[in-house]
Amino acid sequence: MKHLIDPMDLSVAEVDQLLELADDIMLNREKYQEVCKHKKLATLFFEPSTRTRLSFEAAMLELGGSILGFSSADSSSASKGESVSDTVTVVSGYADIIAMRHPKEGAPYAASLHVNCPVINAGDGGHNHPTQTLTDLLTIHQEKGRLDNLTIGLCGDLKFGRTVHSLIKAMARYENIHFVMISPEELRLPDYIIKDVLEKKKIPYKEVHTIEEVIADLDILYMTRVQRERFFNEADYIRLKDTFILDEKKLADAREDLCIMHPLPRVNEISKKVDEDPRACYFKQALYGKYIRMALIMTLLGVSVDEH
Amino acid sequence: MNIDSIKNGIVLDHIKAGKSMQIYKYLGLDDMDCSVAIIKNAHSNKMGKKDIIKIDDTLNLNLDVLGYIDPDITVCYIKDSKIVEKRHLELPSRLVNVIRCKNPRCITSTDTDLDQIFRLTDPEQGVYRCAYCESRKSSQKDY
Known part of the structure; x- marks a missing residue:
């Protein structure tokens, strides 16, 4: 593994190794605090993303490394018309590893073709966001103790949500996974995901329109935001918006060991009161994001505790 | 119809009927003497029906592009009026600067110095x- 551009670049074995390393980092944080000493991470964020950028930076700092970079295209040479390949060629002289977010699809891949240091895709438009997928896998692995034999409910905007599409592809590689899609008709999972992933691999799934009718069956409920601008008219949005808001009432029949996830930011799709429920895992999920990024940075840099 | 046989050159056989002009244009044969x-x-x-192109010269053909345009083409290399090599084409696994991405959200739409790279994902x-x-991008149609 040299770069991480697409979540499916990683084999199941490579994902397992990353999860194992992240597990160990969580248990023995002191052991890893200098493992990236004298290494530098460049966070090249051509569009703003507080959570992902801070998570990468916190990950590198916890490994004893340093960080440099920018957090919007306005503060980079891109505003002067510099190409991505020129920017990364320059930056690769200053840093050992690059995490890049860019509004254009494929920009991190373009970057990876021009540098010798590892490039991590930190989100390229509506295309890929592999470290979010790894975060989701670590959350499931930590909270459920397994990545197989699970019934996963995906709720909200399943049409445009790239995190949902990537998670389906990633989880489809494990045994005995059932998916339950909970969405309005307008935002149902695209046919190409159903055909190319679910039907091709004969993975059982069902599509429903309310959380309540399936909540009792779920091991995981992955919530996403239903955005007003996705609807053709305001009336449909108003009619449907509350159906996809998770509150205590809708959790009445849920299992005690349900794991509620959300890629964040949350707006109103999960009631604040649910935060106090022990089954709410979305803030822990954000924390797991830091640990899996630590594991990823170490793996791509090829450093290990033994060397120190 | 009789066409003189060539001594040293290339014959592109089994071209899908109607595609020969497209290939003639791509190979720049109109500029050759x-x-x-x-x-x-x-x-x-x-x-049933097919097109054939006979070129009375030895060229360095980009077989990947020919394969993309029409994977059923047979390329026959002629030396001293005899076929010395026959190459059957197939869809190339990778195309570089042959077709362009039309997605306006793609990085290649703004960073135009990047190579246009396509991979065969469903042979x-x-x-x-x-x-x-x-x-x-489906093969052939957009070329």
Whole structure:
């Protein structure tokens, strides 16, 4: 593994190794605090993303490394018309590893073709966001103790949500996974995901329109935001918006060991009161994001505790 | 119809009927001084009708591009009026600067110095996807 551009670049074995390393980092944080000493991470964020950028930076700092970079295209040479390949060629002289977010699809891949240091895709438009997928896998692995034999409910905007599409592809590689899609008709999972992933691999799934009718069956409920601008008219949005808001009432029949996830930011799709429920895992999920990024940075840099 | 046989050159056989002009154009044969024969709608036992191009010169052909345009083409290399090599083409696994990505959200739409790279992702259906944004492109049609 040299770069991480697409979540499916990683084999199941490579994902397992990353999860194992992240597990160990969580248990023995002191052991890893200098493992990236004298290494530098460049966070090249051509569009703003507080959570992902801070998570990468916190990950590198916890490994004893340093960080440099920018957090919007306005503060980079891109505003002067510099190409991505020129920017990364320059930056690769200053840093050992690059995490890049860019509004254009494929920009991190373009970057990876021009540098010798590892490039991590930190989100390229509506295309890929592999470290979010790894975060989701670590959350499931930590909270459920397994990545197989699970019934996963995906709720909200399943049409445009790239995190949902990537998670389906990633989880489809494990045994005995059932998916339950909970969405309005307008935002149902695209046919190409159903055909190319679910039907091709004969993975059982069902599509429903309310959380309540399936909540009792779920091991995981992955919530996403239903955005007003996705609807053709305001009336449909108003009619449907509350159906996809998770509150205590809708959790009445849920299992005690349900794991509620959300890629964040949350707006109103999960009631604040649910935060106090022990089954709410979305803030822990954000924390797991830091640990899996630590594991990823170490793996791509090829450093290990033994060397120190 | 009789066309003189060539001494040293290349014969592109089994071209799908009607595609020969497209290939003639791509190979830049109109700029060459050598004799070139285009035979359209020739009889073929296998294909019914086919096109053939005879080039009375030895060229360095980009077989990947030819394979993308028409993977059923047979390339015959002629030396001293004899066929010395026959190459059957197939859809190339990778295309570089042959077709362009039309996705306006793709990085290649703004960073125009990047190579246009496509990968064959579904050989059965002849589907290529942009290496950057994964936009789909079917073989041949858009060439």
